[in-house]
Amino acid sequence: MMSVLQGERGASQVQVVTAGPAVSLRGVTKRFGTAPNVLEDVSLEVAEGEFLCILGASGCGKSTLLGLVADLDQPTSGSVEVRGGKPSLMFQEPALFPWLTARENVELALRLTGAGKKERRARACDLLALVRLKDAGDKRVHELSGGMRQRVAMARSLAQDSHVLLMDEPFAALDAITRDVLHEELVRIRESQKLTVLFVTHNVREAVRLGDRVVLLSSRPGRVVQQYAVDIGQPRRIESPEVSHLSVAITEDLRTEIRRHGGHS
Amino acid sequence: MTVQATDDLAELEAGLDALETERTQKTSRVRVWWAATWPPLLFVGALIGFWQLVFNAHLQPSYRFPSPGQTLTSLRDEWDSGDLQKAVWNSVRRGGLGFLASLAIGTPLGLLVGRVKSVRRAVGPILSGLQSLPSVAWVPAAVLWFGTSDKTIYFVVLLGAVPSIANGMISGLDQVPPLFLRVGRVLGARGLASARHVLLPAALPGYVGGLRQGWAFSWRSLMAAELISRTPELGLGVGQLLDQSREASDIAGVIAGIFTILVIGIAIELCLFAPLERRVLRRRGLLAATV
Ligand SMILES: Nc1ncnc2c1ncn2[C@@H]1O[C@H](COP(=O)(O)OP(=O)(O)OP(=O)(O)O)[C@@H](O)[C@H]1O
Protein backbone atom coordinates (compact mmCIF):
# COMPACT_ATOMS: atom_id res chain seq x y z
CA MET A 1 0.00 0.00 0.00
CA MET A 2 2.85 2.25 0.98
CA SER A 3 4.54 1.86 -2.34
CA VAL A 4 1.31 2.47 -4.26
CA LEU A 5 1.06 5.82 -2.53
CA GLN A 6 4.64 6.55 -3.45
CA GLY A 7 3.85 5.77 -7.03
CA GLU A 8 0.92 8.13 -7.08
CA ARG A 9 2.92 10.97 -5.68
CA GLY A 10 4.24 11.33 -9.19
CA ALA A 11 7.81 11.86 -8.06
CA SER A 12 10.45 10.15 -10.12
CA GLN A 13 11.10 6.66 -8.77
CA VAL A 14 13.98 5.94 -11.10
CA GLN A 15 17.22 6.48 -9.31
CA VAL A 16 20.18 7.70 -11.23
CA VAL A 17 23.41 6.12 -10.02
CA THR A 18 26.97 6.50 -11.15
CA ALA A 19 28.55 3.10 -10.58
CA GLY A 20 27.59 -0.50 -11.26
CA PRO A 21 25.42 -1.87 -14.04
CA ALA A 22 23.87 0.50 -16.58
CA VAL A 23 20.33 -0.56 -15.69
CA SER A 24 19.22 -2.58 -12.73
CA LEU A 25 15.77 -3.65 -11.65
CA ARG A 26 15.31 -5.13 -8.21
CA GLY A 27 12.17 -7.00 -7.28
CA VAL A 28 10.04 -4.91 -9.61
CA THR A 29 6.31 -5.58 -9.45
CA LYS A 30 3.78 -3.63 -11.47
CA ARG A 31 0.02 -3.75 -11.58
CA PHE A 32 -2.54 -1.35 -12.95
CA GLY A 33 -5.26 -0.51 -10.45
CA THR A 34 -6.66 -3.67 -8.93
CA ALA A 35 -5.89 -5.92 -11.90
CA PRO A 36 -3.50 -8.83 -11.30
CA ASN A 37 0.21 -8.16 -11.47
CA VAL A 38 1.54 -7.50 -14.95
CA LEU A 39 5.13 -7.82 -13.79
CA GLU A 40 6.07 -9.73 -10.68
CA ASP A 41 9.36 -9.61 -8.83
CA VAL A 42 11.46 -8.90 -11.89
CA SER A 43 15.16 -8.53 -11.14
CA LEU A 44 17.50 -7.72 -13.99
CA GLU A 45 20.83 -6.12 -14.56
CA VAL A 46 22.13 -4.76 -17.82
CA ALA A 47 25.87 -4.31 -17.83
CA GLU A 48 27.51 -1.25 -19.31
CA GLY A 49 27.79 -1.77 -23.06
CA GLU A 50 25.66 -4.91 -23.04
CA PHE A 51 22.98 -5.72 -25.59
CA LEU A 52 20.20 -7.41 -23.65
CA CYS A 53 17.12 -8.80 -25.37
CA ILE A 54 13.94 -9.40 -23.42
CA LEU A 55 11.80 -12.01 -25.01
CA GLY A 56 8.17 -12.64 -24.18
CA ALA A 57 4.80 -13.47 -25.63
CA SER A 58 2.40 -10.72 -26.66
CA GLY A 59 0.91 -8.93 -23.67
CA CYS A 60 3.41 -10.24 -21.13
CA GLY A 61 4.42 -6.77 -20.01
CA LYS A 62 7.43 -5.95 -22.16
CA SER A 63 6.30 -2.41 -22.98
CA THR A 64 5.31 -1.93 -19.35
CA LEU A 65 8.81 -2.92 -18.28
CA LEU A 66 10.45 -0.44 -20.64
CA GLY A 67 8.02 2.24 -19.51
CA LEU A 68 9.26 1.72 -15.97
CA VAL A 69 12.90 2.00 -16.99
CA ALA A 70 12.12 5.13 -19.05
CA ASP A 71 10.38 6.66 -16.03
CA LEU A 72 7.06 6.97 -17.86
CA ASP A 73 5.48 4.98 -15.08
CA GLN A 74 6.37 3.96 -11.54
CA PRO A 75 6.68 0.40 -10.25
CA THR A 76 4.12 -0.74 -7.71
CA SER A 77 7.03 -2.03 -5.67
CA GLY A 78 10.71 -2.62 -6.18
CA SER A 79 13.30 -0.27 -7.56
CA VAL A 80 14.62 0.77 -10.94
CA GLU A 81 18.07 2.27 -11.30
CA VAL A 82 19.56 3.75 -14.42
CA ARG A 83 23.17 4.78 -14.54
CA GLY A 84 24.22 8.10 -15.99
CA GLY A 85 20.99 9.92 -16.75
CA LYS A 86 17.78 9.43 -18.61
CA PRO A 87 17.60 6.56 -21.08
CA SER A 88 16.15 7.11 -24.53
CA LEU A 89 13.27 5.01 -25.75
CA MET A 90 12.22 3.91 -29.20
CA PHE A 91 8.55 3.12 -29.20
CA GLN A 92 6.75 0.11 -30.59
CA GLU A 93 4.44 2.26 -32.71
CA PRO A 94 5.72 4.70 -35.31
CA ALA A 95 6.15 7.71 -33.11
CA LEU A 96 7.64 10.47 -35.23
CA PHE A 97 5.80 13.77 -35.15
CA PRO A 98 3.98 14.09 -38.47
CA TRP A 99 4.01 17.89 -38.47
CA LEU A 100 7.80 17.96 -38.64
CA THR A 101 10.26 16.83 -41.28
CA ALA A 102 12.67 14.01 -40.57
CA ARG A 103 15.42 16.45 -39.64
CA GLU A 104 13.12 18.61 -37.53
CA ASN A 105 12.12 15.53 -35.57
CA VAL A 106 15.74 14.93 -34.70
CA GLU A 107 16.32 18.62 -34.05
CA LEU A 108 13.43 18.77 -31.62
CA ALA A 109 15.05 16.08 -29.49
CA LEU A 110 18.28 18.09 -29.50
CA ARG A 111 16.43 21.27 -28.68
CA LEU A 112 14.77 19.67 -25.68
CA THR A 113 18.20 18.71 -24.37
CA GLY A 114 19.06 22.40 -24.57
CA ALA A 115 21.27 22.48 -27.66
CA GLY A 116 21.71 25.78 -29.51
CA LYS A 117 20.33 26.39 -32.96
CA LYS A 118 23.50 26.00 -35.02
CA GLU A 119 24.64 23.00 -33.07
CA ARG A 120 21.22 21.38 -33.53
CA ARG A 121 21.37 21.68 -37.27
CA ALA A 122 24.82 20.16 -37.51
CA ARG A 123 24.15 17.37 -35.02
CA ALA A 124 20.87 16.45 -36.70
CA CYS A 125 22.62 16.15 -40.05
CA ASP A 126 25.33 14.00 -38.49
CA LEU A 127 22.79 11.73 -36.87
CA LEU A 128 20.80 11.35 -40.07
CA ALA A 129 24.03 10.50 -41.85
CA LEU A 130 24.71 7.89 -39.20
CA VAL A 131 21.45 6.11 -40.04
CA ARG A 132 22.22 6.78 -43.71
CA LEU A 133 19.40 9.21 -44.31
CA LYS A 134 21.47 12.24 -45.15
CA ASP A 135 19.34 13.12 -48.16
CA ALA A 136 15.95 12.45 -46.59
CA GLY A 137 16.16 15.17 -43.95
CA ASP A 138 13.63 17.44 -45.62
CA LYS A 139 11.10 14.71 -46.21
CA ARG A 140 7.96 14.62 -44.18
CA VAL A 141 7.19 11.58 -42.11
CA HIS A 142 4.48 10.30 -44.43
CA GLU A 143 6.88 10.40 -47.34
CA LEU A 144 9.22 7.92 -45.67
CA SER A 145 8.98 4.15 -45.83
CA GLY A 146 8.50 2.17 -42.62
CA GLY A 147 12.18 1.30 -42.47
CA MET A 148 13.24 4.89 -43.00
CA ARG A 149 10.87 6.06 -40.28
CA GLN A 150 12.39 3.68 -37.79
CA ARG A 151 15.85 4.91 -38.72
CA VAL A 152 14.77 8.50 -38.16
CA ALA A 153 13.32 7.39 -34.84
CA MET A 154 16.67 5.80 -34.06
CA ALA A 155 18.46 9.03 -34.94
CA ARG A 156 16.06 10.91 -32.68
CA SER A 157 16.75 8.51 -29.83
CA LEU A 158 20.49 8.89 -30.35
CA ALA A 159 20.04 12.66 -30.29
CA GLN A 160 19.22 12.41 -26.61
CA ASP A 161 22.81 11.46 -26.07
CA SER A 162 22.08 8.91 -23.39
CA HIS A 163 24.19 5.81 -23.14
CA VAL A 164 21.22 3.57 -22.58
CA LEU A 165 18.87 2.91 -25.47
CA LEU A 166 15.57 1.17 -24.80
CA MET A 167 13.90 -0.36 -27.82
CA ASP A 168 10.33 -1.65 -27.84
CA GLU A 169 9.89 -4.05 -30.76
CA PRO A 170 11.10 -1.34 -33.12
CA PHE A 171 11.18 -3.58 -36.18
CA ALA A 172 8.03 -5.63 -35.57
CA ALA A 173 6.01 -3.86 -38.26
CA LEU A 174 8.67 -4.12 -40.97
CA ASP A 175 9.05 -6.71 -43.69
CA ALA A 176 11.72 -9.36 -43.23
CA ILE A 177 14.19 -7.89 -45.71
CA THR A 178 14.10 -4.40 -44.22
CA ARG A 179 14.24 -5.83 -40.73
CA ASP A 180 17.33 -7.80 -41.61
CA VAL A 181 19.05 -4.68 -42.91
CA LEU A 182 18.10 -2.70 -39.84
CA HIS A 183 19.46 -5.43 -37.57
CA GLU A 184 22.79 -5.02 -39.24
CA GLU A 185 22.48 -1.25 -38.96
CA LEU A 186 21.65 -1.40 -35.28
CA VAL A 187 24.61 -3.65 -34.51
CA ARG A 188 26.89 -1.25 -36.38
CA ILE A 189 25.56 1.83 -34.60
CA ARG A 190 25.60 0.20 -31.23
CA GLU A 191 29.27 -0.65 -31.71
CA SER A 192 30.26 2.77 -32.97
CA GLN A 193 28.32 4.63 -30.28
CA LYS A 194 29.17 2.17 -27.50
CA LEU A 195 25.55 1.92 -26.43
CA THR A 196 23.93 -0.16 -23.77
CA VAL A 197 20.78 -1.57 -25.34
CA LEU A 198 17.72 -3.06 -23.72
CA PHE A 199 15.77 -4.52 -26.63
CA VAL A 200 12.32 -6.00 -26.28
CA THR A 201 10.81 -8.42 -28.80
CA HIS A 202 8.53 -11.40 -29.22
CA ASN A 203 10.64 -12.68 -32.10
CA VAL A 204 13.03 -15.39 -30.87
CA ARG A 205 15.38 -15.24 -33.84
CA GLU A 206 15.58 -11.50 -33.66
CA ALA A 207 16.56 -11.76 -29.99
CA VAL A 208 19.28 -14.27 -30.75
CA ARG A 209 20.44 -12.34 -33.82
CA LEU A 210 21.00 -9.17 -31.80
CA GLY A 211 21.56 -9.91 -28.12
CA ASP A 212 24.61 -10.67 -26.05
CA ARG A 213 22.13 -12.17 -23.66
CA VAL A 214 18.46 -13.12 -23.95
CA VAL A 215 16.04 -13.04 -21.04
CA LEU A 216 12.82 -15.00 -21.32
CA LEU A 217 9.82 -13.41 -19.63
CA SER A 218 6.74 -15.40 -18.65
CA SER A 219 3.21 -14.12 -19.15
CA ARG A 220 0.64 -13.18 -16.53
CA PRO A 221 2.45 -12.40 -14.42
CA GLY A 222 5.64 -11.46 -16.20
CA ARG A 223 8.65 -12.98 -14.49
CA VAL A 224 12.14 -13.83 -15.59
CA VAL A 225 12.04 -17.57 -16.29
CA GLN A 226 15.28 -18.16 -18.18
CA GLN A 227 18.42 -16.44 -19.32
CA TYR A 228 20.61 -17.43 -22.24
CA ALA A 229 24.07 -16.19 -23.04
CA VAL A 230 24.50 -15.83 -26.79
CA ASP A 231 28.09 -16.80 -27.53
CA ILE A 232 27.99 -16.15 -31.23
CA GLY A 233 30.31 -13.51 -32.60
CA GLN A 234 29.03 -10.52 -34.63
CA PRO A 235 28.46 -10.20 -37.49
CA ARG A 236 25.78 -12.84 -37.19
CA ARG A 237 23.17 -13.73 -39.71
CA ILE A 238 19.62 -14.47 -38.71
CA GLU A 239 19.54 -17.58 -40.90
CA SER A 240 22.86 -18.97 -39.70
CA PRO A 241 22.88 -22.46 -38.08
CA GLU A 242 24.20 -21.08 -34.77
CA VAL A 243 21.38 -18.60 -34.47
CA SER A 244 18.82 -21.19 -35.54
CA HIS A 245 20.14 -23.71 -33.07
CA LEU A 246 19.77 -21.48 -30.05
CA SER A 247 16.44 -20.14 -31.34
CA VAL A 248 15.01 -23.63 -31.47
CA ALA A 249 15.99 -24.27 -27.88
CA ILE A 250 14.55 -20.96 -26.68
CA THR A 251 11.34 -21.43 -28.67
CA GLU A 252 10.88 -24.79 -26.98
CA ASP A 253 11.12 -23.14 -23.55
CA LEU A 254 8.80 -20.35 -24.63
CA ARG A 255 6.22 -22.87 -25.80
CA THR A 256 6.43 -24.79 -22.56
CA GLU A 257 5.88 -21.52 -20.76
CA ILE A 258 2.84 -20.65 -22.88
CA ARG A 259 1.41 -24.16 -22.61
CA ARG A 260 1.32 -23.82 -18.85
CA HIS A 261 -1.43 -21.22 -19.26
CA GLY A 262 -3.65 -23.46 -21.38
CA GLY A 263 -3.51 -26.21 -18.75
CA HIS A 264 -5.06 -24.03 -16.07
CA SER A 265 -8.08 -22.72 -17.92
CA MET B 1 32.75 -5.14 -39.49
CA THR B 2 34.87 -4.76 -42.59
CA VAL B 3 34.71 -1.73 -44.80
CA GLN B 4 33.44 -3.89 -47.65
CA ALA B 5 30.54 -5.19 -45.57
CA THR B 6 29.62 -1.69 -44.45
CA ASP B 7 29.55 -0.44 -48.04
CA ASP B 8 27.38 -3.36 -49.09
CA LEU B 9 24.96 -2.54 -46.32
CA ALA B 10 24.83 1.10 -47.37
CA GLU B 11 24.04 0.15 -50.95
CA LEU B 12 21.44 -2.37 -49.88
CA GLU B 13 19.76 0.24 -47.73
CA ALA B 14 19.82 2.86 -50.45
CA GLY B 15 18.17 0.34 -52.77
CA LEU B 16 15.44 -0.46 -50.26
CA ASP B 17 14.76 3.22 -49.60
CA ALA B 18 14.42 3.91 -53.29
CA LEU B 19 12.07 0.98 -53.78
CA GLU B 20 9.89 1.76 -50.81
CA THR B 21 9.34 5.47 -51.21
CA GLU B 22 6.90 6.41 -53.88
CA ARG B 23 7.98 8.91 -56.41
CA THR B 24 5.50 11.75 -56.26
CA GLN B 25 5.05 13.75 -59.36
CA LYS B 26 4.44 17.41 -58.85
CA THR B 27 1.51 18.63 -60.87
CA SER B 28 1.56 22.30 -61.75
CA ARG B 29 -0.33 24.63 -59.43
CA VAL B 30 -2.38 26.15 -62.22
CA ARG B 31 -3.56 22.76 -63.34
CA VAL B 32 -4.57 21.78 -59.81
CA TRP B 33 -6.39 25.08 -59.41
CA TRP B 34 -8.16 24.69 -62.74
CA ALA B 35 -9.16 21.10 -61.95
CA ALA B 36 -10.77 22.31 -58.74
CA THR B 37 -12.41 25.32 -60.34
CA TRP B 38 -14.11 24.26 -63.54
CA PRO B 39 -16.62 21.72 -62.14
CA PRO B 40 -18.34 24.18 -59.80
CA LEU B 41 -18.21 26.89 -62.48
CA LEU B 42 -19.87 24.56 -64.95
CA PHE B 43 -22.50 23.67 -62.39
CA VAL B 44 -23.24 27.31 -61.60
CA GLY B 45 -23.53 28.00 -65.34
CA ALA B 46 -26.02 25.16 -65.68
CA LEU B 47 -28.01 26.46 -62.73
CA ILE B 48 -28.25 29.94 -64.25
CA GLY B 49 -29.32 28.44 -67.57
CA PHE B 50 -32.02 26.47 -65.80
CA TRP B 51 -33.12 29.58 -63.93
CA GLN B 52 -33.45 31.46 -67.23
CA LEU B 53 -35.52 28.60 -68.67
CA VAL B 54 -37.87 28.64 -65.71
CA PHE B 55 -38.19 32.40 -66.06
CA ASN B 56 -38.95 32.05 -69.76
CA ALA B 57 -41.78 29.65 -68.94
CA HIS B 58 -43.64 32.56 -67.23
CA LEU B 59 -44.74 30.45 -64.29
CA GLN B 60 -44.65 33.48 -62.04
CA PRO B 61 -44.86 37.19 -62.76
CA SER B 62 -41.44 38.84 -62.89
CA TYR B 63 -42.04 40.93 -59.77
CA ARG B 64 -42.09 37.64 -57.88
CA PHE B 65 -39.50 35.73 -59.85
CA PRO B 66 -36.79 37.82 -61.50
CA SER B 67 -34.59 36.72 -64.37
CA PRO B 68 -30.82 36.36 -64.00
CA GLY B 69 -30.46 39.50 -66.09
CA GLN B 70 -32.72 41.56 -63.83
CA THR B 71 -30.80 40.36 -60.79
CA LEU B 72 -27.54 41.34 -62.42
CA THR B 73 -28.91 44.77 -63.30
CA SER B 74 -30.01 45.30 -59.73
CA LEU B 75 -26.52 44.33 -58.57
CA ARG B 76 -25.01 46.80 -61.04
CA ASP B 77 -27.29 49.59 -59.86
CA GLU B 78 -26.22 48.98 -56.27
CA TRP B 79 -22.60 49.01 -57.43
CA ASP B 80 -23.03 52.26 -59.35
CA SER B 81 -24.62 53.98 -56.38
CA GLY B 82 -21.69 52.80 -54.24
CA ASP B 83 -24.01 51.08 -51.75
CA LEU B 84 -22.81 47.61 -52.60
CA GLN B 85 -19.13 48.31 -52.02
CA LYS B 86 -19.89 50.13 -48.78
CA ALA B 87 -22.14 47.33 -47.54
CA VAL B 88 -19.69 44.58 -48.45
CA TRP B 89 -16.81 46.42 -46.81
CA ASN B 90 -18.86 47.06 -43.65
CA SER B 91 -20.01 43.48 -43.36
CA VAL B 92 -16.66 41.91 -44.09
CA ARG B 93 -15.00 44.24 -41.61
CA ARG B 94 -17.56 43.42 -38.93
CA GLY B 95 -17.34 39.72 -39.69
CA GLY B 96 -13.55 39.81 -39.68
CA LEU B 97 -13.28 41.80 -36.44
CA GLY B 98 -15.90 39.61 -34.79
CA PHE B 99 -14.06 36.53 -35.93
CA LEU B 100 -10.73 37.79 -34.61
CA ALA B 101 -12.31 38.64 -31.27
CA SER B 102 -13.87 35.16 -31.18
CA LEU B 103 -10.47 33.70 -31.93
CA ALA B 104 -8.92 35.60 -29.04
CA ILE B 105 -11.62 34.39 -26.65
CA GLY B 106 -12.33 30.92 -28.04
CA THR B 107 -8.74 29.69 -28.20
CA PRO B 108 -7.78 30.12 -24.54
CA LEU B 109 -11.26 29.00 -23.53
CA GLY B 110 -10.85 25.81 -25.56
CA LEU B 111 -7.42 25.21 -24.05
CA LEU B 112 -8.76 25.68 -20.56
CA VAL B 113 -11.79 23.44 -21.03
CA GLY B 114 -9.81 20.85 -22.97
CA ARG B 115 -6.98 20.52 -20.48
CA VAL B 116 -8.52 21.10 -17.05
CA LYS B 117 -10.78 18.26 -16.04
CA SER B 118 -12.93 20.08 -13.50
CA VAL B 119 -13.54 23.01 -15.85
CA ARG B 120 -14.40 20.59 -18.57
CA ARG B 121 -16.98 18.82 -16.48
CA ALA B 122 -18.66 22.12 -15.65
CA VAL B 123 -18.32 24.10 -18.86
CA GLY B 124 -18.00 21.43 -21.56
CA PRO B 125 -21.68 20.47 -21.94
CA ILE B 126 -22.79 24.10 -21.94
CA LEU B 127 -20.26 24.98 -24.58
CA SER B 128 -21.42 22.23 -26.92
CA GLY B 129 -25.02 23.18 -26.15
CA LEU B 130 -24.31 26.78 -27.10
CA GLN B 131 -23.00 25.61 -30.42
CA SER B 132 -26.37 24.18 -31.35
CA LEU B 133 -28.25 27.30 -30.24
CA PRO B 134 -28.82 29.51 -33.28
CA SER B 135 -27.15 32.75 -32.32
CA VAL B 136 -29.93 34.74 -33.99
CA ALA B 137 -31.94 33.86 -30.89
CA TRP B 138 -29.69 36.31 -29.02
CA VAL B 139 -30.57 39.25 -31.25
CA PRO B 140 -33.68 40.41 -29.35
CA ALA B 141 -31.84 40.22 -26.06
CA ALA B 142 -28.83 42.02 -27.51
CA VAL B 143 -31.04 44.80 -28.87
CA LEU B 144 -32.61 45.29 -25.45
CA TRP B 145 -29.22 45.32 -23.73
CA PHE B 146 -27.10 47.30 -26.13
CA GLY B 147 -29.67 49.12 -28.27
CA THR B 148 -28.98 49.23 -31.96
CA SER B 149 -25.26 49.68 -31.92
CA ASP B 150 -22.22 47.84 -33.17
CA LYS B 151 -22.14 46.18 -29.75
CA THR B 152 -25.29 44.25 -30.57
CA ILE B 153 -23.79 42.90 -33.74
CA TYR B 154 -20.49 41.89 -32.17
CA PHE B 155 -22.26 40.31 -29.24
CA VAL B 156 -24.27 38.07 -31.55
CA VAL B 157 -21.23 37.23 -33.69
CA LEU B 158 -19.21 36.31 -30.62
CA LEU B 159 -21.90 34.03 -29.28
CA GLY B 160 -22.04 32.34 -32.66
CA ALA B 161 -18.34 31.84 -33.23
CA VAL B 162 -16.72 31.44 -29.81
CA PRO B 163 -18.29 28.04 -29.03
CA SER B 164 -17.28 26.70 -32.45
CA ILE B 165 -13.68 27.76 -32.07
CA ALA B 166 -13.46 26.56 -28.48
CA ASN B 167 -15.03 23.23 -29.39
CA GLY B 168 -12.64 22.89 -32.32
CA MET B 169 -9.73 23.41 -29.96
CA ILE B 170 -11.18 20.88 -27.52
CA SER B 171 -11.72 18.21 -30.14
CA GLY B 172 -8.25 18.90 -31.51
CA LEU B 173 -6.81 18.32 -28.04
CA ASP B 174 -8.88 15.18 -27.61
CA GLN B 175 -7.54 13.76 -30.83
CA VAL B 176 -3.92 14.09 -29.77
CA PRO B 177 -2.65 10.51 -29.57
CA PRO B 178 -1.43 9.79 -26.02
CA LEU B 179 1.62 8.22 -27.65
CA PHE B 180 2.81 11.66 -28.75
CA LEU B 181 2.67 12.95 -25.19
CA ARG B 182 4.67 9.94 -24.03
CA VAL B 183 7.21 10.54 -26.77
CA GLY B 184 7.43 14.15 -25.65
CA ARG B 185 8.10 13.04 -22.11
CA VAL B 186 10.81 10.62 -23.18
CA LEU B 187 12.43 13.43 -25.15
CA GLY B 188 12.33 15.57 -22.04
CA ALA B 189 9.45 17.93 -22.85
CA ARG B 190 7.51 18.98 -19.79
CA GLY B 191 4.97 21.66 -18.99
CA LEU B 192 5.19 24.59 -21.35
CA ALA B 193 7.71 22.95 -23.68
CA SER B 194 5.42 19.96 -24.03
CA ALA B 195 2.47 22.22 -24.84
CA ARG B 196 4.43 24.18 -27.40
CA HIS B 197 6.26 21.39 -29.17
CA VAL B 198 3.85 18.50 -28.84
CA LEU B 199 0.34 19.27 -27.64
CA LEU B 200 -0.49 22.34 -29.73
CA PRO B 201 0.97 21.16 -33.05
CA ALA B 202 -0.73 17.81 -32.57
CA ALA B 203 -4.07 19.54 -31.92
CA LEU B 204 -3.78 21.83 -34.93
CA PRO B 205 -5.94 19.89 -37.44
CA GLY B 206 -8.94 19.90 -35.11
CA TYR B 207 -8.36 23.52 -34.25
CA VAL B 208 -8.23 24.59 -37.89
CA GLY B 209 -11.49 22.71 -38.48
CA GLY B 210 -12.93 24.72 -35.60
CA LEU B 211 -11.71 27.99 -37.10
CA ARG B 212 -13.38 27.18 -40.37
CA GLN B 213 -16.64 26.43 -38.66
CA GLY B 214 -16.19 29.46 -36.45
CA TRP B 215 -15.98 31.69 -39.51
CA ALA B 216 -19.13 30.13 -40.97
CA PHE B 217 -20.92 30.79 -37.70
CA SER B 218 -19.74 34.37 -37.39
CA TRP B 219 -20.78 35.16 -40.95
CA ARG B 220 -24.18 33.58 -40.43
CA SER B 221 -24.72 35.33 -37.11
CA LEU B 222 -23.61 38.62 -38.58
CA MET B 223 -26.16 38.40 -41.39
CA ALA B 224 -28.91 37.52 -38.94
CA ALA B 225 -27.99 40.45 -36.74
CA GLU B 226 -27.81 42.86 -39.67
CA LEU B 227 -31.15 41.74 -41.07
CA ILE B 228 -32.95 42.13 -37.79
CA SER B 229 -31.38 45.28 -36.45
CA ARG B 230 -31.53 47.79 -39.26
CA THR B 231 -31.16 51.37 -38.16
CA PRO B 232 -29.36 54.34 -39.67
CA GLU B 233 -26.85 54.46 -36.78
CA LEU B 234 -25.58 51.03 -37.64
CA GLY B 235 -24.59 51.96 -41.16
CA LEU B 236 -25.09 49.82 -44.19
CA GLY B 237 -24.18 46.14 -44.25
CA VAL B 238 -25.07 43.45 -46.74
CA GLY B 239 -27.85 42.24 -44.45
CA GLN B 240 -29.28 45.75 -44.21
CA LEU B 241 -29.03 46.17 -47.95
CA LEU B 242 -31.02 42.97 -48.36
CA ASP B 243 -33.68 44.13 -45.95
CA GLN B 244 -33.89 47.47 -47.76
CA SER B 245 -34.75 45.65 -50.98
CA ARG B 246 -37.39 43.62 -49.18
CA GLU B 247 -39.02 46.79 -47.91
CA ALA B 248 -39.06 48.15 -51.44
CA SER B 249 -40.59 44.86 -52.66
CA ASP B 250 -37.66 44.68 -55.06
CA ILE B 251 -37.32 40.93 -55.64
CA ALA B 252 -34.35 41.28 -57.97
CA GLY B 253 -32.56 43.26 -55.25
CA VAL B 254 -33.42 40.60 -52.65
CA ILE B 255 -32.02 37.81 -54.81
CA ALA B 256 -28.96 39.94 -55.55
CA GLY B 257 -28.49 40.41 -51.78
CA ILE B 258 -28.71 36.69 -51.11
CA PHE B 259 -26.12 36.08 -53.80
CA THR B 260 -23.80 38.66 -52.37
CA ILE B 261 -23.93 37.00 -48.96
CA LEU B 262 -23.36 33.59 -50.48
CA VAL B 263 -20.48 34.71 -52.68
CA ILE B 264 -18.65 36.45 -49.84
CA GLY B 265 -19.04 33.37 -47.66
CA ILE B 266 -17.71 31.11 -50.41
CA ALA B 267 -14.89 33.46 -51.33
CA ILE B 268 -13.53 33.67 -47.80
CA GLU B 269 -13.89 29.95 -47.35
CA LEU B 270 -12.05 29.25 -50.60
CA CYS B 271 -9.35 31.89 -50.25
CA LEU B 272 -8.61 31.55 -46.56
CA PHE B 273 -9.83 28.52 -44.72
CA ALA B 274 -9.78 25.78 -47.33
CA PRO B 275 -6.11 26.43 -48.25
CA LEU B 276 -5.17 26.71 -44.57
CA GLU B 277 -6.80 23.40 -43.75
CA ARG B 278 -5.38 21.74 -46.85
CA ARG B 279 -1.92 22.90 -45.95
CA VAL B 280 -2.11 21.59 -42.41
CA LEU B 281 -3.47 18.24 -43.54
CA ARG B 282 -1.09 17.86 -46.45
CA ARG B 283 1.98 18.51 -44.33
CA ARG B 284 0.90 15.60 -42.17
CA GLY B 285 0.15 13.33 -45.10
CA LEU B 286 -3.55 13.29 -44.21
CA LEU B 287 -4.50 14.42 -47.69
CA ALA B 288 -3.72 13.01 -51.09
CA ALA B 289 -1.10 15.16 -52.80
CA THR B 290 -3.21 15.74 -55.88
CA VAL B 291 -6.88 16.49 -56.19
N1 LIG C 1 -1.93 1.80 -18.71
C1 LIG C 1 -2.43 0.57 -18.51
N2 LIG C 1 -3.55 0.39 -17.78
C2 LIG C 1 -4.05 -0.84 -17.58
N3 LIG C 1 -3.52 -1.97 -18.06
C3 LIG C 1 -2.41 -1.87 -18.80
C4 LIG C 1 -1.81 -0.60 -19.07
N4 LIG C 1 -0.72 -0.81 -19.83
C5 LIG C 1 -0.64 -2.13 -20.03
N5 LIG C 1 -1.65 -2.78 -19.41
C6 LIG C 1 -1.86 -4.23 -19.40
O1 LIG C 1 -0.65 -4.84 -19.06
C7 LIG C 1 -0.43 -6.01 -19.82
C8 LIG C 1 0.92 -5.94 -20.51
O2 LIG C 1 0.91 -4.89 -21.49
P1 LIG C 1 2.20 -4.52 -22.33
O3 LIG C 1 1.79 -3.50 -23.31
O4 LIG C 1 3.30 -4.18 -21.41
O5 LIG C 1 2.51 -5.89 -23.06
P2 LIG C 1 3.57 -6.19 -24.19
O6 LIG C 1 4.36 -7.35 -23.73
O7 LIG C 1 4.30 -4.97 -24.57
O8 LIG C 1 2.64 -6.67 -25.39
P3 LIG C 1 2.86 -6.56 -26.95
O9 LIG C 1 3.81 -7.64 -27.32
O10 LIG C 1 1.50 -6.77 -27.52
O11 LIG C 1 3.41 -5.19 -27.22
C9 LIG C 1 -1.58 -6.11 -20.80
O12 LIG C 1 -2.47 -7.10 -20.31
C10 LIG C 1 -2.23 -4.75 -20.76
O13 LIG C 1 -3.62 -4.88 -20.89
Ligand SMILES: [Mg+2]
Ligand atom coordinates in the same frame (compact mmCIF):
# COMPACT_ATOMS: atom_id res chain seq x y z
MG1 LIG D 1 4.38 -3.81 -26.25
